[in-house]
Amino acid sequence: MSWRRWAPWALLAVVVAGALAVGASDGGAEARGVDDRVRALAGEVACPTCRGQSVLESDAPTATAIKAEIRRRVEAGESDDDIRAYLVTRFGPGVLLTPESGGLTGLVWVLPVVGLVLGLAGLAWAFQRWRPEEAPPVDAVDRALVERARHRGGEQRSSGGTGP
Amino acid sequence: MSAALGWAGVTLGFAASVAGLVTLATGLIRRRPALLRLAPVYALMILGGALLATAAMQLALHTNDFSIRYVAENHSRATPLLFTISTMWAALEGSIILWALVLAGYVVAAVHRFRRRREDPLVGWATLVLFAVCAFFFGLMVGPANPFVQVAGAVPADGPGPNPLLQNHVLMAFHPPTLYLGYVGFTVPFAFAVAALVTGRLGEGWLAITRRWTVFAWGFLTVGIILGAWWSYEVLGWGGYWGWDPVENASLLPWLTGTAYLHSVMVQERRGMLRVWNLSLVLATFSLTILGTYLTRSGILDSVHSFTESDIGVWLLAFFGATVALTIGLIAWRGDRLRSPGRVDSPVSREGAFLANNVLFAAFAFVVLLGTVFPLLVEALQGDRISVGRPYFDRMTTPLGLALLFLMAVAPALPWRKASGELLRTRLQWPAWAGGAALVVAVALGARGVAPLLAFGLGGFAAAAAIRQLAVAATAARRAGLPRWRAAVGRANGGMIVHLGVVLLAVGLAASGSYAHSTELRLEPGQSATFAGHSFTYQGMETVELDRKRRITARVEVDGRQVYEPALNQFFFARQAIGTPSVRTGFTHDVYLTLISAPPEPDDPAVIGVIIQPMVTWIWVGGGLMALGTALALLPGGRRRPAEPVRAPARGTAGPPPDPVADDDPVEARA
Known part of the structure; x- marks a missing residue:
């Protein structure tokens, strides 16, 4: 009767998958309004004259100018990638707060993934190592001993687990 | 004088x-x-x-x-x-x-x-x-x-x-002392960890002694970080609260390793395992507070928060280096006594979940540290200037955060040692459906995007799991003839309340990070405009000359009811004007108003920035709940008889280690 036990979970899986399928599409970057696109792009651009702030966070004159330029280009119908490419040609690759995925810089993306995979692999290896030892063989004498103990002490079962 | x-x-x-x-x-x-x-x-x-x-x-x-x-x-x-x-x-x-x-x-x-x-x-x-x-x-x-x-x-x-930014808001008086109570508090567990290594008494004694100290410091660090985020939100005027700035990252790093430690320590108390790992986490947490101070005070990293810098960097770096070298040396020296006698029977168990939690928190800390120092490394190696900021941190930490939410939902239901499928089905069924319901409600309300939806669903799952644990504790308290409030006290129960706070915080982060809308309104005095279902009427401005600054305030009426007053402060000694946002706080969303440019003449139009920030309040409430849960976790909980003698003596020591724990700090509520 295992299907009856799993039925609620299967139903839940269907519900979750359905809700995610409906909700997965956010219409893409270009479907948003001008102001929201400017805001999102400004958050990806380092303010060249500030200290560790993005253009979005800064009120410095340079940041204000870059925000105005982003807004002008968004309103002119350029795509987000075009605007990013423009900013890179104008200020150099360091202007984008998203590090490149190639070359030495790509390591910043790769190293954490490698670290996480190694960590999980290490954990899996540790679980392998910790696998319980083979249960010692049980012979008739042991069974008789258990039977006798059970009859003598009555059926004292532990409820098992810590929950209700 | x-x-x-x-x-x-x-x-x-x-x-x-x-x-x-x-x-x-x-x-x-x-x-x-x-x-x-x-x-x-x-x-x-x-x-x-x-x-x-x-x-x-x-x-x-x-x-x-x-x-x-x-x-x-x-x-x-x-x-x-x-x-x-x-x-x-x-x-x-x-x-x-x-x-x-x-x-x-x-x-x-x-x-x-x-x-x-x-x-x-x-x-x-x-x-x-x-x-x-x-x-x-x-x-x-x-x-x-x-x-x-x-x-x-x-x-x-x-x-x-x-600095003008530091005299703009009352939180500036409370955020740094709170943060320091957190940072500095980790010195006590660090000191005992070193002492345990030196004396060779590497059993669970030092853990039990320092448990409350660690929880205390962690609670203050949590509150300090959230107060800092709140200060940013109320003062900096860009509508956000976290900029992945080096100083912010420096405060997050010890929080991440400290949180990992608070969880993994339970595995050692219960099963006598993970000795090296727990020592490393304590030592890393302390070292990271020093490294963070170095990174942000030496001026090698640009940060909006590093209000001064000086040449003490080299001293901090030397102290950090000495700490790391000393602790690694001590662990290597005591390696023979650090072998754990315990074993994990099954990955699907409480200890298995804690181990997964630790891998995720360690990865999270690694991402934050790497992203913070990577520009320095690239510049040193290649001479190129690169930037690592919000897009990187958001993309890398979102999956880790979601995985942690999932663990938070499942782990409280897991028993120690080994879980059966039957047990999990029973215990997780209603929390899982609560998560599904949260997901469906979010979609029905128009939320879109996989990551925020997963955050809402898993948040509902985790919240229901925590509430279920509290309900179980309440039933147990009633059966034992204890008052009902006992179910909220002690490490396990207080921890569940902290979890509820984390869920509120995570939901607030996901919603405000994904669904903020903004616009700029150019309004003549008396003119109205509508944005995102709210109406805004610009009533006019006023200028106040104070002895050190000129303050220009715009009066903006929101929805025909209350008037809000975003302002610009021009300090006479500073070039740049500093905005003071005005925020209408709400349960579903905040309306965040800024004065972007002041009109030259009182009758000219003003440019008002409007940001609709959904569910930001949930972050502050979540932080408050985390503080409350931490305080409850510090109180003595219901004492539970040690279930079984699971702690074995360290290898290489004759007999049980002489750890006179009991007279000073009884180990309690080991659940």
Whole structure:
């Protein structure tokens, strides 16, 4: 009767998958309004004259100018990638707060993934190592001993687990 | 006068730290218990020195003693009382006084707490380490970062006052001390970890002793970080609260390793495993507070928060290097005693979940550290300037955060050792459906995007799991004839309340990070506009000339009801105007108003920035709930009989390790 036990979970899986399928599409970057696109792009651009702030966070004159330029280009119908490419040609690759995925810089993306995979692999290896030892063989004498103990002490079962 | 007092305090603190260090070292090495009993004398002298330095600095600030360079550079006669007090931590040298004061407070508290065990070498070595850390920070004040240096040349009549950003909001008076109570608090578990390594008493004794200290420090660090985010939100005017700035990252790093430690420590208490790992987490947490201070105070990383920099960087780096080298050396030396006798029977168990939690938190910390220092590494290796910011951190940490939410939902239901499928099905069914319901409701309300939807669904799952645990505890309390509130007290139950706070925080982060809308409205006086279902009427502006700044306030009526007043502050000594946003707080969303550009004439149009920030309030409420849960976790919980003798002695020691835990801090509520 295992299907009856799993039925609620299967139903839940269907519900979750359905809700995610409906909700997965956010219409893409270009479907948003001008102001929201400017805001999102400004958050990806380092303010060249500030200290560790993005253009979005800064009120410095340079940041204000870059925000105005982003807004002008968004309103002119350029795509987000075009605007990013423009900013890179104008200020150099360091202007984008998203590090490149190639070359030495790509390591910043790769190293954490490698670290996480190694960590999980290490954990899996540790679980392998910790696998319980083979249960010692049980012979008739042991069974008789258990039977006798059970009859003598009555059926004292532990409820098992810590929950209700 | 105050300079002389300050000098006396700093020198007293330094001398007492060094003398205490030497005395305890002699007492421990030559085995003279009489010397160990002197610890409180030195601790009180250190506290006296720190109090004297603090009093001297406050006196200098309140009496406008501009002959002291720190006061001349960071204070002005016009600074209001509250910000005059907080000027002590507005720049580097003064903030080291605060650090030393908090540290001295912790040292005295620790020495008092363990007063009956002063002759115990474990406590002796821990006190010695505390004195060594004190010696370092007082040494900074005696040498390279002396806060009481005199000005060169003539004494100025007035000063510029603290950075304008630091005198704009009352939170500035509370955020740094709270954060320091967190940062510095990890020194106590660090000291005991080192002492455990030195004495070779690597059982669970030092963990039990420092459990509450760690939870206490963690709670303050949590609150400090959230107060900082709140300050950013209320003051900086861009509508956000977290910028992945190096200083913010530096405070997050010890929080991440500290959180990992709070979880993994339970595995060692229960099963005697993960000894090296737990030691490493404590040592890493302390080292990361020093590294963070170095990164943000040395000026090698640009940060909006590093309000001053100086040449103490090399000292901090040296201290960090020495700490790391010492701790790695100690672990290597004690390697033979650190083998864990325990084993994990199944990955699907409480201990398995804690291990997964630790891998995720370690990865999270690695991402934050790597992203913060990577531009330095690339510049050193290639000479290129690159930037690593929000897009990187968001993309890398979102999956980790979601995975942690999932663990938070499942782990409380997992029993120790091994879980059966049947048990999990029963325990997780209703929490899982609650998560599904949260997901469906979010989609029905129009939420889109996989990551935020997963955050809502898993958040609902985790919240229901925590509530289920609390309900189970309440039933157990009733059966045992105890009052119902017992179900909210103690480490396990308080922890579940912290989890509920984390869920609120995660939902708030996901919603505000994904669904903020903004616009800029150009309005004539009297003109109205509508955005995102709200109407905005610009009623006009007013200019107030204060003695140090000009404040231009725009009056904006929202939805025809209340008037909000975003402002621009032009400080006369600063080039850039500083905005003061005005926020209408709400349960579903905030309306965040800024004055983007002030009209040149009162009748000209003003440009008002409007940001609709969904569910930001949930972050602050979640933070409050985390603080409440932490406080409840510090209270003694329902005592549970140790279920079974699962703690085995360390290998290589004859017999059970002599860890006299019971007389001082009973291990309780090991669930």
